[in-house]
Amino acid sequence: MDQLLRGLLSQMAGGASLSARPKDDLHYPDTSETVKISALALLKMLKHARIGVPLEVMGLMLGEFVDDFTITVVDVFAMPQSGTSVSVESVDPAYQAKMLELLGRTSRKEMVVGWYHSHPGFGCWLSSVDQNTQQSFETLHKRAIAVVVDPIQSVKGKVVLEAFRLVQPGQLMSFSSFNPIRQHTSCIGHQSTAAAVAIIHGLGKKYYSLVCEYKITEREQGMLGKLHAKSWMDGFRLESQKSYDTSSIDSLVQMTKMANNFHKDLQEDATLTEEERIKQKKIKNFGKLNSKQRLEQVAERTMQDNIVKQLCAASCFHAMRRAELKNEGKKKDEVKKKEEVKNPLKSGVRIEKKEGKSKEDKSSASRSQSGWAWCTASETSKKKAKITVEDTMKSNSENSGVSSKSLKNLSVEKSKKSKKSKSKNEGKKK
Incomplete structure (x- = not known):
């Protein structure tokens, strides 16, 4: 404001300055920044x-x-x-x-x-x-x-x-x-x-x-x-079933509508001559949808959606089936473990009675002679699995070739000797 007042005063003071052009102020407050x-x-x-x-x-x-x-x-x-x-x-x-x-x-x-x-x-x-x-x-x-x-x-x-x-x-x-x-001159x-x-x-x-x-x-x-860039995974995204149903119905309605319009266009073109077709070709479809092109676009889109839907549904079904099979296998393993814990003798005990050709059979036979059976179950089943002396004697007799009759004779003799010893002891007491 001070500059404007000084310019006006200078113009009022000198007559020569009235014809002079005022200098442009480069610092206009509305356009300078x-x-x-x-x-x-x-x-x-x-x-x-x-x-x-x-x-x-x-x-x-x-x-x-x-x-x-x-x-x-x-x-x-x-x-x-x-x-x-x-x-x-x-x-x-x-x-x-x-x-x-x-x-x-x-x-x-x-x-x-x-x-x-x-x-x-x-x-x-x-x-x-x-x-x-x-x-x-x-x-x-x-x-x-x-x-x-x-x-x-x-x-x-x-x-x-x-x-x-x-x-x-x-x-x-x-x-x-x-x-x-003040007007701008820059581009x-x-x-x-x-x-x-x-x-x-x-x-x-x-x-x-x-x-x-x-x-x-x-x-x-x-x-x-890159904010709105699409990746290859975007093509496999599935819509909800309701939106998919509505979109498929809308696409079918559009296809029927465009097919009818395209059929009408073909019938109209059949009645025209070549000169009339050339004249109306520029004006006929001006500002209107191209029924043929629109029909192709809608058909391609529906085909792509159906293919993606089927592929994703099949992959999901196979993944779910694999998960179910894994769960069934885990359940069976758990049931087996529970049965082994409840009945360890039924599931884990194995007595070796015959000499085998392999080293494992020979070692099992030697263990059976010492009075203990070989158990393939857990340590608890090994501790509980004890065999009586008579079973070991039978197994030893079978391995050495002794018959069952000799075993009966030995048992009878032992019983007689025990009775004689008892009678002697009673006589001494009397």
Whole structure:
């Protein structure tokens, strides 16, 4: 404002200076600065704004003031405040200081360059509440900016986002209605017309907009390109049975409809001559679906879905069958173990009675002569499996070739001797 007053006074003082052209001021406050927002910050702002719908959300932007013409926004973080166009919660300075301290530990040394908030569905402009909040930020730093994003109007390939700054009292003359906006001559940016809602709420009088650009590196571009990239496993994903039934019914309805339309087209073409076909070929299908092409697309899609469904169902059936067989085998093993624990003699005892040709048979025969049987079960079954002396004598007699009659004679003689010894002892006692 001081420069404008001095220029007017100088023109009033000298008549020669009236014909001189006024010099252009390169530092117009409405077009001199550019805000460069990184891809990471833009994604975070859009995600935070989409989550907060239908309420407004806010957060802080981190970056740096590179020079008098550029402001870079590297990262953002959300604040725990929400509100509407009429009321808004106050900013929590304790949370802000704690968050900046934690970000400093992660090598994030950038400073706060402004704040952002969302206007879900009603455009980008600053309300009276937003202007008061921006005024508090500009008291801390005069170049602080306010970014407004609309998550509902934003679509793929076009983000509805604008950056604003308040008009200071000394800048009112440069923002008068008769002063035109300085035009750009670079091929990088473009001049965007302001919305009527923003003009009604004070755009150009109470606050002005800044040019926003979105910078992206090669690595960030490759990373963003791989977010929605499909892998070979996506083709084997199965839908729920209800959605599969509805989609298959819809595809059948479309195929019948397109087949009827294609049949009608063939009948109409049969009645026309070649010249009429050439004339109507350019106009006939203009703005309409190509029934033949649409029929092929729907048929291919349904065939692919059915093939994938059958393959996945067959693989799932085989996997389930294998799991069932494994479970059955485990159950059988458990039952066998329980039976062995209950009846160890039935399951594990084995007595060797014959001399075998192998070394194992010879060793078992020698063990049987010593009075113990050979057990192939657990140690508990070995301890319990004892054989009486008579069984060992029988096995020894069979191995040595002694007949059963000799064993009876020996037992009779032993009984006679025992009776004689008893009678002698009784006589001595008498």
